[in-house]
Amino acid sequence: MLNQSDEHQEIRDAVRHLCSQFPDEYFRKIDEQKAYPEAFVDALIEAGWLAAMIPEEYGGPGLGLTEATVIMEEINRSGGNSGAVHGQMYNMGTLLRSGSAAQKQKYLPAIAAGRLRIQSMAVTEPTTGTDTTKLKTTAVRKGDRYVVNGQKVWISRIQHSDLMILLARTTPLADVKKKSDGMSVFIVDLRDAIGHGLTVRPIANLVNHETNELFFDNLEIPVENLVGEEGRGFKYILDGLNAERTLIAAECIGDGYWFIERAVRYANERIVFDRPIGRNQGVQFPIADAYIEIEAANLMRFRACALFDAGQPCGAQANMAKYLAAKASWEAANVCMQTHGGFGFANEYDIERKFRETRLYQVAPISTNLIFAYIAEHVLGLPRSF
Numbered sequence: 001m002l003n004q005s006d007e008h009q010e011i012r013d014a015v016r017h018l019c020s021q022f023p024d025e026y027f028r029k030i031d032e033q034k035a036y037p038e039a040f041v042d043a044l045i046e047a048g049w050l051a052a053m054i055p056e057e058y059g060g061p062g063l064g065l066t067e068a069t070v071i072m073e074e075i076n077r078s079g080g081n082s083g084a085v086h087g088q089m090y091n092m093g094t095l096l097r098s099g100s101a102a103q104k105q106k107y108l109p110a111i112a113a114g115r116l117r118i119q120s121m122a123v124t125e126p127t128t129g130t131d132t133t134k135l136k137t138t139a140v141r142k143g144d145r146y147v148v149n150g151q152k153v154w155i156s157r158i159q160h161s162d163l164m165i166l167l168a169r170t171t172p173l174a175d176v177k178k179k180s181d182g183m184s185v186f187i188v189d190l191r192d193a194i195g196h197g198l199t200v201r202p203i204a205n206l207v208n209h210e211t212n213e214l215f216f217d218n219l220e221i222p223v224e225n226l227v228g229e230e231g232r233g234f235k236y237i238l239d240g241l242n243a244e245r246t247l248i249a250a251e252c253i254g255d256g257y258w259f260i261e262r263a264v265r266y267a268n269e270r271i272v273f274d275r276p277i278g279r280n281q282g283v284q285f286p287i288a289d290a291y292i293e294i295e296a297a298n299l300m301r302f303r304a305c306a307l308f309d310a311g312q313p314c315g316a317q318a319n320m321a322k323y324l325a326a327k328a329s330w331e332a333a334n335v336c337m338q339t340h341g342g343f344g345f346a347n348e349y350d351i352e353r354k355f356r357e358t359r360l361y362q363v364a365p366i367s368t369n370l371i372f373a374y375i376a377e378h379v380l381g382l383p384r385s386f
């Protein structure tokens, strides 16, 4: 059952084959060294997997979100961590949907060919957190440049990206009718920006996730790097979130299957009291429970994918998929850890690493409470709570 095939088997087999060249020992060592999985990311880019959603006219294969999520799922299911690369999948979407023809021609073919990385998106700020419309980073137009000042936090993969999508305020909050107006999106070329108005300070954290504080001190961005219309940037970012959430749901599903496979294997092998521990209902039932939750979350993930690929609204389904999958993978992580007893804590079993990695997704890119708030307000018609 765990390995039953589906209509995406060809992609699954190809990604699994690539991942098999990067076994547990590879990711364990990368984690221990707090390093970036360069060789793995290079192999994914070389094989074209991270360009999956770039349309054919820009040199990509033009696959849907469904296929893109299968790629991410398989990476995590193989024991890897898509967190090192998933930005490349969804950040280019902002450019594709809202960028000018010239921007698309300039960047997308190079991204599709693997010559440019667009791994980073800078939204979160230290003093305003989830209350995004209050963000304080400003971009002020001066002639043919925007001058950016402010601070961001938790901005991932900066040190392994060429480009970054930046959300900054271009009209003060006090001067806009709607608080979501007056923010704009920019493409920041990190190769020019770092050291010339942009300072990057890495944040040591629970997982081996390259994430940073950013300090903008009169960073100059050419006006041609403004994406879409000035003042409509918040909408452009929101438009990309459904893909991001659904991709991350699929990563959690991949983690979930990985935990279940490991738990089942160990429960069958480990002999205590002269029998496999998996013969005890106290051991097998929680594994079955966690598996059911992952299967259910997976249905919502494919529902979100189908709607997205059909061009239909999918905000509710993308949020629900992310919520269900992050919860299910965390439950599977706990069960896997418990099934392994003391050995679950040993680095060489990789469970503690995946346990830490999957925990992130109840906080980022959107925390569970904010998903509840979205469903309460936008689906159920309850009063806005903030």
Ligand SMILES: Cc1cc2nc3c(=O)[nH]c(=O)nc-3n(C[C@H](O)[C@H](O)[C@H](O)COP(=O)(O)OP(=O)(O)OC[C@H]3O[C@@H](n4cnc5c(N)ncnc54)[C@H](O)[C@@H]3O)c2cc1C
Pocket: 120, 121, 122, 123, 124, 128, 129, 130, 131, 153, 154, 155, 156, 157, 205, 209, 211, 360, 363, 364, 365, 366, 367, 368, 369, 370, 373, 385, 386
């Ligand atoms: C490893 C990592 C990588 C990240 N990468 C990026 C990135 O690349 N780019 C980027 O822009 N951001 C990134 N983030 C930031 C991430 O999106 C935020 O951490 C997340 O959205 C939560 O925001 P916050 O940390 O500011 O929490 P806060 O907004 O301070 O909230 C703290 C807690 O309070 C709860 N809360 C707040 N307000 C309410 C409310 N009204 N009702 C109920 N509960 C509430 C939240 O749910 C949360 O649990 C990353 C974060 C991490 C940890």
